[in-house]
Amino acid sequence: MRDQDDQLHIYELYGVSTPRVIKATMELRNRIGHGTKITSEQIEKAQDFIDTSGLDYSETALGYIKQLEGVIEEMRLSDYDRESDYNMVSMPIVQIKGQAGMFGNDLASALSYRILVFLEKFRRLDDAVLDIVGVYCQAIKLSYNLKLYNIDTKGGKEIVSELDGVLERYRQKFADNIQG
Template identity: 30%
Template sequence: MTDNETPRIVKANHLLQAKVGIGSIDEKKIRRSQKLMDNAGVDFVPMAQQYLDELGTAIEAARTMTANDTPKKKIQAMIEPVMQIKANAGMFDYTLVGVLANVMLNFLETLERVDDDVIAIVDAHHKTLKILLGNNMKGDGGEYGRQLQAELKDACRRYFAKIASNRQTTDEAFFIDGGSA
């Protein structure tokens, strides 16, 4: 926004507030809820593996386009399992998995077509998550995690740079970190 532009005021929607009420949440309830989550005995890996299987199927389907397929359908089929992984990883302390899924989700949501390079990037992401989950790699992965995140972002940047001449711009929207998963 430039200095000459008038800011646009958006009226807040209070639907969520109406559902949950106002004020703070009792700290005892928060601790009790956290304790329940910590001791629930739910294993993220089998859940994530199911989503990775779905992603693998979507990747294979994206390799072949039929008359009834559209790029949008192929992309959406890859988005859904990635979105589920991103949504659940953080709750189980798989921060790196969630962060990588966030980068991939933003990449996929920006696409308009599926080509061999897109498939290669998504497939590399798929294989990376399988390795991380297979090794039960919780947390942010430290320096290794930062390198993986940087490599995935760089692969996405290279892809957008390659198609920039067709789009007239490199879409950088997915590089907003937004914190952890």
């Protein structure tokens, strides 16, 4: 039991996720065969690859940004239902927040968190809010293009500061519209 506790401490200390066994879906089991067993060594090898490979998440994140920019452009060109279209705007941001955090991009995760809190508090999608979401898109693209992944770097702090400034100016202007 002690070795297992030490291993968990090492995982927590170095920010490495704990390997876990997940039962495959029936479709996947049919594809690989019912009798196939995945050994703990294979699981450890896969986990080690995930933790050390340095996978580049930027293409996926920038794909979400492109999707979000398309939604914003479409909303600007047509009448839109501010409440039902809220999810169309927030879902790509939620995906970026979660996946950026999982892949070690604290800056993109922090920017996404800030914009999600903002959207949730105001719960409205007027042109000014769409402009702010556009600023968020530019900030995410800039962070990936400059390969800024840490919020504690000079560039990371500047990007966060700029987004915070934009959000604060909107809050001051429309403080009476805050939901909570």
